[in-house]
Amino acid sequence: MRRVTVVGHDGGGLSAAAGAALARATLVAGGARHLSGLDVAAECLVMGPVAPVVARVAAHDGEAVVLASGDPGFFGIVAALRRAGVEPVVIPAVSSVAAAFARAGLPWDDALVVSAHGRDGAAAASALRDDPFLWTLDAPIGAAGVHKNGSSPAGGLRRAVNVCRAYPKVAVLTAPGSGPAELGAALAGWARTLVVAERLGTAQERLVTVEAADAAAESWADPNVVLVLDPDRPRRDPRPGWIAGAGPGPAGWALPEAAYAHRDSMITKAEVRAYVLARLGPRLGDLVWDVGAGSGSVAAECARFGAAVLAVERDPAALPLITANTAGLGARLVAGDAPDCLAGLPQPDAVFVGGGGPPVLAACVARRPARIVTALAGLERVGPALGVLGDAGYRTEGVQLQASRLSPLPGGSHRLAATNPVFVVSGELP
Template sequence: MPFVRVGGGVTLTVIGVDGGPLPPGAESALAAAEVVVGARRHLQRLPVPAAAEQFVLGPVEPALEKLAGRRAVVLASGDPGFFGIVRLLREHGHEPVVLPALSSVQLLVARAGRSWDDVAVVSAHGRDLGPAVNVCRARAATAVLTGPGAGPAEIGAALDGWPRTLVVAEDLGGPDERVTTVPAAEAAARSWHPLSVLLCLRPDDEAAGRGWYAGGEPVPPAGGWALPDEAFAHRAGMVTKAEVRAVALPRLAPRPGTLVWDVGAGSGSVAVECARLGAAVLAVERRDDDVARVRANASTHGVEVRVVPGVAPAVFAGLPHPDAVFVGGGGPEVVAAAAAVGPRRIVAALAALDRIAPTRAALTAAGYAVGGVQVAASRLAELPDGSVRLAATNPITLVWGEVQDR
């Protein structure tokens, strides 16, 4: 087996373990090892030579010290180059030989009996749970590598309001392997094996058919953003104009892993645009006819927008924490209530001039760095003789607040 040399001519081999036969070359690497590092369950199940020092992997720094200057083997679950220890080893100057097994995501999707080229993969292991949950909220199919405090129960609870099914694999490839399919709400109420990985599925998760880009459609989407007003069904022109959306979207910064609220959504044009850019989106709207329009526009553009009927700001209670909020209706009082929730970004679209100063004051009082711009666009419009004129749209003032990095 070809070895990559580490400082001093000593080899480091990382072996993936998936419960099946070891990858080619793994047994000879183990037989030659002076030290073997891995989880206790791996050390107990594999043919570690009696002469080799064994070190149970916990805190990483002590383990790295054990590797220095010795023929070493690190045992890791699945494919150690996929959200695994290989990156950390390389960051510390090692150039390991990697002998991968099947990743836990591959095994899970195989157990579920489906293809996985459309599955987004995120990790909540040792990370903030929010971005992983937001991808689950936004995508039809998401695999989640779980961790302490970020397991099936926590993910199931966070998906309240989004129709999702979880396929949970516990001790995948181990002696206690179990694969369970449950509604997200039921997952929230159960206890799970600490070693788990899950697949989060929307009811229509395979409706899109065969794709070409692993993980689903890429963002930004085909057709770009700031879509024409005519791309949305709306009530008597009550749609956030394309030029306004073009300025507002960069301030909202929608992207995979974020949650955006569209408050006073109207047609839902901003909500749909944010969803097309990969964000999870929640639209708040008080009018029943506009609630229906938001849902219809989301369906037309092939995205998911959770619509919450109700009057802001009272309806904010109990909603999941947003990364960004767009306020299309409601005025300074709603902006102040949104600021109290604590998103990183808030953008308010104002037609009435007398709302500008109170809105700015509300954001400043909440500690945001405040900016703004008036968007006054004139569009080309044809005249009867075939020439064109400039047709003015109503000017809109955008006022925004952003939390500054400290």
């Protein structure tokens, strides 16, 4: 009878159910450390690249056991087996994320969990040869370096870092080349504390708490899990939670101008903000630049959608407004004169340009964000903006937005109060 059992193995003793499955098995697959010391009569298959092992297990005519670290249903081998048509019996152990939070004595129902398994194919294949059970560490990669969820290998670490920039409590499943040192370096400019849990469940287990900047200068033992914490932002809600992770999205967006501190109505109007947000598409894992942030209303709304945000502003009088409007949202303020101050900033996924003209727009385009939007008060500025985007290979569009809001009159009647027209030019990479 064909049956596949996946057993989570945390380095301790196996359960009675796992022991019975091993006794029946005619094929056992696992990392070298999982197979060492096992006394079984079955054929033992030491893990290498994922795809051949999954294919071998799926084709096996008999009972097979796959040994994996932690909870194999959490960023683990169970998904790969099911894609191959196998419906396994799963006997889990404690996941590395749960173990790391337990060691730190922290609750984690309000934490996000991300994988930093992003690298090129050659590096991934080399890592798998060096450490053939990497894929069992709760976040597998394939031999070609593609994460099991199908995401691009180049985006794994960058998107994980963006989540760490945006959220106050994140668990990062790491890999060689995308570990605590790389996380610490990428978080430069953000106040973050890292709790690094090395070699959980082994005699070499170690828990180290370190600031992000200091983590970048250290060497760390693999495998490890990293908890990234914002010391300035407590748990998202002091009351007991009802949903794990990031929680529901914002109840509304394009908030009225009265929701923000601003000077003399110098703020992107709500109707324009709604269209700008639709074109920017801020989301979890993205980094958005708000260049010429003014009051910071666009920055604040992007942060509420879960994106990491950099608000860039040169006017000293505007800086306290941005700080107030983005308080508690994790946005980072960059005080400087664009385009010069943009050179050292991390790679954006989307950019909103609120001022600065073609030179600033061109500097943003040079970083190749997927989406870029600018709001212009003068018609004469539309053509140059379209030219900058079009010449760089962006698909462009432009609209003129003008809202007329109902305003009450005496006696219960209303009139239409027009807001100033704004031209919005946007571009998207094909």
